[in-house]
Amino acid sequence: MSISGFVQEKDKREGWNRPPVMESDGEADLLEVAMGPHHPSTHGVFRMDVALDGERVIRLKPVFGYLHRNHEKLGEGMSYLGSMPFTDRLDYMCPLTNNWAYALAVEKLTGQEVPERAEYLRVILGELTRVVNHASAIGFLIQEMGASGTPLMYAFKQREKILDLFEAITGARMMVNFMRFGGCRVDATPAWLAAVRKVLDGLPQFADEFENLLCGSEIVMARAQGVGILRPELAVNAGVTGPMLRASGVNYDIRKVDGYSIYNRFKFRVPLGDHGDVYDRFMIRLLEMRESFGIIDQALKGIPAGPIMDPKAKLRGFRPKPGEAYGRIEGPKGELGFYLISDGGPNPYRYRIRPPSLINLTVLEDMCLGSNVADVVLIFGSVDIVLGEVDR
Amino acid sequence: MGLKTVEEIKAAIEAAVPGAGVEIVPNPSVSAQHSLRLKPETAVAVATFLRGDAELAFDFLSNATGVDWLDKEVAEKVKVMRWVNREVDGVKELVEETVEETQKRIVPGYLEAVYHLFSITKGHGPVVIRMRTANRTDQMQLPSLTPVWRSAEFQEREIFDLFGIVFTGHPDLRRILMWDEFKDHPMRRDYVEPDDFEYEPTAHDEVLKRALEHAARVAAQTGAGQEGAGA
Numbered sequence: 237m238s239i240s241g242f243v244q245e246k247d248k249r250e251g252w253n254r255p256p257v258m259e260s261d262g263e264a265d266l267l268e269v270a271m272g273p274h275h276p277s278t279h280g281v282f283r284m285d286v287a288l289d290g291e292r293v294i295r296l297k298p299v300f301g302y303l304h305r306n307h308e309k310l311g312e313g314m315s316y317l318g319s320m321p322f323t324d325r326l327d328y329m330c331p332l333t334n335n336w337a338y339a340l341a342v343e344k345l346t347g348q349e350v351p352e353r354a355e356y357l358r359v360i361l362g363e364l365t366r367v368v369n370h371a372s373a374i375g376f377l378i379q380e381m382g383a384s385g386t387p388l389m390y391a392f393k394q395r396e397k398i399l400d401l402f403e404a405i406t407g408a409r410m411m412v413n414f415m416r417f418g419g420c421r422v423d424a425t426p427a428w429l430a431a432v433r434k435v436l437d438g439l440p441q442f443a444d445e446f447e448n449l450l451c452g453s454e455i456v457m458a459r460a461q462g463v464g465i466l467r468p469e470l471a472v473n474a475g476v477t478g479p480m481l482r483a484s485g486v487n488y489d490i491r492k493v494d495g496y497s498i499y500n501r502f503k504f505r506v507p508l509g510d511h512g513d514v515y516d517r518f519m520i521r522l523l524e525m526r527e528s529f530g531i532i533d534q535a536l537k538g539i540p541a542g543p544i545m546d547p548k549a550k551l552r553g554f555r556p557k558p559g560e561a562y563g564r565i566e567g568p569k570g571e572l573g574f575y576l577i578s579d580g581g582p583n584p585y586r587y588r589i590r591p592p593s594l595i596n597l598t599v600l601e602d603m604c605l606g607s608n609v610a611d612v613v614l615i616f617g618s619v620d621i622v623l624g625e626v627d628r
Numbered sequence: 629m630g631l632k633t634v635e636e637i638k639a640a641i642e643a644a645v646p647g648a649g650v651e652i653v654p655n656p657s658v659s660a661q662h663s664l665r666l667k668p669e670t671a672v673a674v675a676t677f678l679r680g681d682a683e684l685a686f687d688f689l690s691n692a693t694g695v696d697w698l699d700k701e702v703a704e705k706v707k708v709m710r711w712v713n714r715e716v717d718g719v720k721e722l723v724e725e726t727v728e729e730t731q732k733r734i735v736p737g738y739l740e741a742v743y744h745l746f747s748i749t750k751g752h753g754p755v756v757i758r759m760r761t762a763n764r765t766d767q768m769q770l771p772s773l774t775p776v777w778r779s780a781e782f783q784e785r786e787i788f789d790l791f792g793i794v795f796t797g798h799p800d801l802r803r804i805l806m807w808d809e810f811k812d813h814p815m816r817r818d819y820v821e822p823d824d825f826e827y828e829p830t831a832h833d834e835v836l837k838r839a840l841e842h843a844a845r846v847a848a849q850t851g852a853g854q855e856g857a858g859a
Contacts, residue, residue: 253778254799301805306790306814347658472687472748475779488688488748559657562691562744562754573691575744578657590691590744598781627805 253473255602260289271612273302279376280623284600284612291608296601300594303627311587316342316554319587321413326589327625328410329372330365332402333567335415340496341563341574342417346556349546354419355498356539360432361402361414362565363528363535367439368395369568370479370521370528373620374446377518380617381459387449394442397435404428418549424539433536439529447522450515460515464603464615467512474598478570479524480619483509483516490566497565501538502531514618521620555582569593569620589628593621634662637684637755644677645670653758663742663756668770671759672797675776678745678755686745686755689777692784694791696764696817699737706731737764739793743773743780761793764816772798790815 260266272283281302287295307326311319323338324331336358343350350358375391399409405428406412406421414421450456466476468484481488489506491499507523509516556578564573570592577586596619604612632640638650641664651665666674678686707726714723739761746753761768772795774780784795785804792813795801803810812819825842828835 251775253775301807304805306805308790309815309819344659345657470778473778474781475689475777477690486748493751557657559655559659560661561657561659562661562756564690571690573744575691575693575742577695586693586695588691588693590693594782595779598779 253470255605258289258292258294258605260294266294269609271609272299279617279621280626282621282623282626284616286604286609286612288609293604293607293609293612296604296612298597298600300627303623305628307628308587308589312584315582316417316556316584317551319584320415321411324411324413325624326591326628327567327569327572327593327622329622330369330568331410331412332361332365332414333565333572335412336362336497337563337565337567337572338574339415339417340565341561341576342556344563345559345561345576345578346417348418348549350419350497351543351546352498352540353423353542354544356535357420357424357544358415358497359499359502359535360424360532360539361405363531364398364401364432366528366568367525368398369620370525371395371442371446373521373617374450374518376620377460377514377614377617378449378456380613381456390442390445394439397438401428401432401435404431416545416549416551417554419543419545423544429536429539432532436529436532436536440526443522443526443529450518450522457515459611459614460513460518460618462511462513462515463607463611464514464618465512466599466603470599470602471512474602475595476570476599477592477596478567478620479520480517480570480596482506483520484512485509490564490571494564502534504528504531514614517618517620553582555580560586564590567592569622569625570596589625591625591628593619593623593625597621597626632684634664634755637678638664640681640684641674641677644681645673648674650674655756661754661756663758665758665760668759671757671771672773672776675757675773678757679776683750685747685749686753688746688748688753689743689773689779690746690754691742691744692773692780692787693742694787694793694815695740695742696791696815697737697740698764698817700735702733702735703730704733705729738762739764739768739791741770741784741787741793764792768792769794769796771796772801774798789813792816 267288269286269288270283271286273281283299285297285299286293307322310322320335320338323334326334371391371394375388378387402412403409405424406414466484468486471481471484472486485508487506487508492506504527507520509520558578558580560577562573562575564571572592573590575588576584579585600616600619603615634652638652641648641650648670649667653663653665655662678684705728708729709724710727711722712725714721740758742756742758744754744756759770761770770793772784774784775797782804784798785801787793788795788801789803789806790813823842823845825838828839831839
């Protein structure tokens with residue numbers, strides 16, 4: 237029985253950037269399996285239609301849309317600021333970077349300046365978000381290898397500490413609605429900054445612990461090394477961004493390339509992978525987490541006193557001049573961009589989100605072909621997606 | 629960063645692809661991200677050049693999206709010659725005179741595909757390229773750029789799904805977010821939500837309005853049905 241008929245109707249597969257045609261050895265019938273909606277370690281409501289020759293994956297088609305609520309249409313129906321709380325719900329693991337990307341795009345559209353202190357706050361919160369995301373991603377990886385619960389809870393223990401910091405400054409653990417066009421909503425108290433320092437001091441030890449888990453475990457190495465290899469040329473052509481791209485050895489970090497906000501003031505390195513396999517993707521995340529500790533440390537030392545909102549920023553009757561702008565940041569999952577077209581009205585004429593999670597999935601089939609079913613779950617997890625952002 | 633201006637890129641394209649017919653679309657906002665409008669016939673050749681050229685090297689297609697531009701009514705002042713009754717030296721005469729008159733004209737709408745390009749090897753960007761369909765009703769074909777940049781694969785599927793642009797040459801053009809049986813294109817500006825209203829216990833504002841409309845429609849239908857049954 238065919239699930240979606242995709243095995244019969246083959247799409248056009250010529251061209252170097254298309255997935256190769258896999259032939260079965262002809263000894264047995266192909267088995268079609270709908271993996272999902274749900275399970276593949278429950279990153280969300282997502283389905284992969286897989287054609288199997290025994291254990292080997294012959295074809296794979298991702299199916300999206302279970303969480304689709306047409307976020308972009310909603311954004312066009314309300315004021316610019318009205319969409320800000322909704323961006324929290326895109327990638328709900330890292331709401332602050334979503335806020336940041338949207339604020340950055342609108343600031344590009346209107347030429348709005350951001351005060352120093354607000355930029356530092358954004359960097360601190362953005363990098364804390366990156367730590368949360370990467371720690372959880374590694375926790376999920378080990379969960380997908382079968383160690384259910386415990387390693388993930390190590391990551392969630394740290395995540396909870398950071399979410400407490402978010403709650404202290406924004407009032408919410410996840411649905412933060414924190415950034416504004418031209419600054420931030422709430423100022424940080426000295427006590428809050430001291431609390432960040434305290435959490436930060438505990439993080440390197442946690443990273444060491446996790447690194448031991450990754451580097452010391454034979455099971456992790458056997459399962460992750462050499463699995464789901466992504467070639468750098470294909471990664472670039474397929475628009476893969478973030479840790480996935482850098483694990484394939486391509487040096488592209490938007491914090492370095494664009495130097496948006498105040499990132500050119502901080503010293504940090506961009507870790508790169510050699511093999512582009514699942515193992516590299518997680519080592520990159522671990523190393524990036526360590527660089528983030530350094531950035532937070534520098535930002536805490538350098539944060540100046542001053543306002544957190546540009547006093548000239550227009551809050552009521554906000555109507556940007558006609559025109560368009562594309563603003564992007566290096567989100568924890570990849571390039572998160574917002575494309576806005578203004579027609580001079582109070583609502584954006586077009587409000588588009590460039591979701592890194594969705595575009596990173598373009599190469600899912602290429603990475604999975606020829607591998608075992610059990611590895612598909614692992615490879616899928618190594619893309620690190622959140623369905624709130626994939627389906628929008 | 630050493631990125632050329634759009635004028636320079638336009639010149640480079642026209643030197644490499646004869647008859648490319650690139651047009652600069654200025655962006656009045658402070659972001660100053662001006663775009664290049666490509667003719668659909670030469671778009672794939674131009675895209676291949678943009679990716680392959682050693683100096684431009686736009687190897688990374690970041691964002692692809694659609695925009696719906698509705699039919700616009702434009703009012704413009706036109707000078708018209710007209711015969712007017714006029715008293716000249718106490719004698720009524722018919723005089724030819726030029727009169728200014730506002731005429732309304734409908735500019736047909738179109739669908740637009742917008743692509744944001746960056747270069748990973750050179751570190752520059754963005755360059756915005758866009759293509760327009762002939763209209764938004766029956767001629768909505770545009771060439772797919774997926775063979776050039778694979779990252780357009782899902783994004784063009786999304787544009788097809790939500791806006792209705794048909795990308796010729798796309799390897800696997802299906803709906804992506806909506807289900808296959810779905811008919812309309814929800815991101816169109818004139819999209820009307822279907823009347824599939826479900827029971828809402830605490831309807832208010834717009835939901836209440838929709839609930840009442842739905843109830844009225846159901847009453848009208850079933851009322852007509854009952855009359856037929858009673859007779």
